[in-house]
Amino acid sequence: MTRTLKLLRRVLRGPASRRRILAGPAAVMALGVAAFAFMAVTGTAAQGANAPVSTNASDIAAGEQLFAAHCQSCHGVNGVGGTNGSPELIDAGAAAADFYITTGRMPLNATNNQALRHHSYFNATQTRDLVAYIADLPAINSAHPLPRVGEEAFNPTSPGIPTVAPLCTGPGTPSGCVTLSDGQRYYSLNCAQCHQAAGAGGMLSKGDIVPSLHNASLTQVAEAMRVGPSPMPVFGTGQLSAKQVSAIAQYVQYLHNPNNRGGLGISHFGPIAEGFVGIVIGFGVLMLASRLIGNRG
């Protein structure tokens, strides 16, 4: 009984956890049937690595091996880029490397595909090594300069992996903390226009997908803003401060499981999806009822 209730609370994602549920078995059954029938699939929030970039020579060497095996065919030796349009990575920076690898966007199947989220191809150690190697590329290239072949990396400012400030949870939290309210405000102006108010994603021109943010970790959100993974624009430190970026990242994290006090969120797709539910479930049930009451002849 209590386990069922817990499960229901999770499904409903409302502040039910904060409120006492006084449900008889009938309520639980009705809720359960409704909940499982239309359960919105939500991903689990994977926390990205937030470690500083390794400068350990052995890590860099391991990274070089991985790079040669998995990246070099497109991005060229020492990341100078490829003739197939693959960008050079010399100034790409650790944040870009970490973002593209942890979100599984790289390695890419075909060069003309939009890089979209997949399961990460590399494990944590491999990721650390590759990031270390790519972060070290400027040094490697100044030591052994090679002609650059590919297009310039998207944001040639070599941002490091940003750290995300914690949420203010009460009087005892550190001074650098951020609030969800600030996050909502900055998200609403800078992000919602593409990623939708609840982070459900959308559509850009020329068939470019705006991904849903429901799987993005804190670090990945911050990295994406700094890196501007194509076709997303860049949000540099002059546009959004580290604190603002942290606030947005925290708010996106909140959007993974937002307050769905009203019940099932219907994927937060908005009025058209709600209209569909209203017509199919609401009006549909009422039609059935009138068929039962009325004459079917």
Add this chain to the structure above:
Amino acid sequence: MTTTDRPTASGDHSYAGYDEDDDPKVKLHYGIDPHDPWPDDVPRGQDDSRWRFQDNPRLARRAELKIAFCWTLTMLSGIALAIVYCVGGQPQVEGTMLFVGFVGLGVGLILWARDLLPGTEVTASRGTHNISDAAKREAAVEAFNRTVDPIARRPFLLRMLGLVGGVFGVAALFPIASLGDRPHRTLYKTAWGPGVRLVDQDNNPLKPADIAVNGILTVFPENNIESPQSSTVLINLGDAPFDVRPGTVGWNIGGLVAFSKICTHAGCPVGLYNAQTHQLVCPCHQSTFDVLKGCNPVFGPASRSLPQLPLAVNNAGYLISSEGYQQPVGPGFWNRA
């Protein structure tokens, strides 16, 4: 024509051989005027006084129990609703209890009506009341015509009345004008002008270096963030080949360009920026603007470019507008062109 020995709706006259044509009550029950003969398309001897389980007390008792069960559910959910309300409310429980309570009540009623209350389908006369009889029609026309001649005799008064209605009616329209400001030049103006600093959402001034290459930021005229027509997007195109159109020379600072954020189609904020194709897309109706070509519309319903804001840098190194917008921002209107 034919009679049956079943009880009829009138109840008291249900013996064989009784001619219903004589009973005005039966005719009334079947929508027939007591003075009219029984119509051919209304069968006689219909029985609407029986209920489904009339002859089966066992089934009737069972139906009663079913109804009682439904209504017990309703009572229980009523109690549950009261408790939930007192404890502070919980939308999901409230919704479920409302469902159980009302549907229980409804299903109980349906069972009652279906199983325990009289009323099979009956066929009755529609009556003739969609059309009145001739005498009534004539009388109505006469009553109306009483005034036609005298009025037609006074054409002057009739025309005068029309004129009065027109003039007085127009006078009554004038309060409408007080509902809103006059548009005047409002639609042509924004809060931008020579030397106005560009600020971000928190009213912080910006320097050219603040916008990263391929970066975008919504900017506002300083101290006028809420000015509805003034919101502007500031984009750093980097080295991308920006097409400076005639008349806009010197309006960009390197790759930095600023365009009105108000869509020229229906006024939504043009927010979606594809940094790869350098296109701005409106999330409302998918109008697409090519930033490299001066925000020329390339797809969707918009037919005009987003107006460009002339940029400059002041002595302190902050971004300013060197002038306001040179054309009205936002969607078209009658006097626009």
Add this chain to the structure above:
Amino acid sequence: MSTTEERLAAEKRMKYERVGLDAVDDRLGSSGFIQKALDKIFPDHWSFMVGEIAMYCFVVLLITGVYLALYYVPSAADVVYHPTPGHGYMPLAGQHMSEAYQSVLNISFNVRAGLVMRQMHHWAAVVFMAAIAFHLCRIFFTGAFRRPRETNWVIGLLLLLSVMLEGFSGYSLPDDLLSGTGLRVVFSIVESIPFIGTWLAFDLWGSQFPGSSLIPRLFVVHEFLFPLAIIGLLTAHLMLIWRQKHTDFPGPGKTETNIRGSRLWPQYAIKSGALLMIIFGVLGALGGLFQINAIWLYGPYNPYTVSAGAQPDWYVGWLDGSVRLWPHWEFRSFGHEIANPFFPGVLVPGIVFTIMFAWPQIDRLIYKDHVAHNLLDRPRDKPFRTAVGVGALAFFTDLTFASGTDLLGNDLHMPFERLIEILQYGVFVAPLVAGAIAYKTCQALQRTDAHPIMKPVGGILIRTADGAYHTLGDEHGAHGDHDGHGHAVDDHDGNGHAAAHDDDGNGSADGNGHAAEEVDEPAAGAAISGPDPSGS
């Protein structure tokens, strides 16, 4: 059957009722009306109840709306939101917002049962429009708008318009990001009207968009003006139905001058009341279990912010779609301009509604049919009308899809450019194709009806008093006249009834009446068919 005590009790009850009704009649002379009302017959085909679903949704809207109005603050004044943990929505703490938006947050988080009421209200609006749309289709496809019911068709369309505007004004009241975006688009559409557009827009909004007058004005519109209009029109709608009596599908024993169904008392009244209860229940379940318009996630409205996937509620979707699909045309000359939103936002709905309002007249011209009808058409018997209706549905569906191009594009991984192009062609192609298919289907179904082999399957087998058998269809195999009146048709639900069909009401003695007598007179013959023909 009944014991003496029971009969005595029944007599006692009768006596009391008699005293009550007589007392009223002594003063009002009302017994004639009361008898007519209680004996009134309502055909109870299930599809006739959809109009009731609409009406009862309106009842839910009134009740929940009053509750919401007690807490809603119609003010655009700027306030700073100060929730306390557990009472209010913390992620918006400290933000500037309009008082209206704050009050809707309060309804959603602080007022007990407020969120359920709010969501029930919104769901009721969604279902209300669905029921109206279905009801409209039923009236159209069965020809229920024909003489003498043209006026009620017009009243029904006025109701549709009022409800759409009422819904849109309600959608706009919370002043959240989504509704504000919708209002911005409407402002632009009003602004685009030639000659008077800017003046009209400024008079409605009180100033340049967004201004501070609109929210209080919308409140008056949503709480008073349109509800009053809806109540008035609904009353007229019902009075006309009461006066003209309900239409019915053709069927055995049914003629233009009789009516078959349940009496108002007790069957119809109780079942209708039960439907009201079930609607309360279903909307309560939707309101409590399915989140609708989570305004706290959209955030307060700012003219410079917008969310992807901005759409109106579903019933305005076709207008939004029309605005999305209209090509980038604007007309400028002599220093004036007809802006783009005018065409899809004013002209298209103007034309659509004009055709809808004029349809009874158009239909009358097409079918040269000037007589009154109480029996409905089966859609297959009027292929052209059915084709027009199906085409219109395809048109609306295409436009409604267009209002979700960004969402659909994301789901289908298809560029919205291509999707919009497809839907642009679809506006013209889909209605034609759907209409043609509908037309051909109707003709095929008619041929099936006419085929002699099909007759016994769909017909009624009659045993005459002398023991001979024959089917109803045999008597009416030949069509009565050139445009399809007065022929025998199969029951459209395929449950085995034959339908004696006499829809031109001119009393053509082509045997229908004769057949009806046979069916309904138990002594003369027995009707043999699948389900119980009395169908209770």
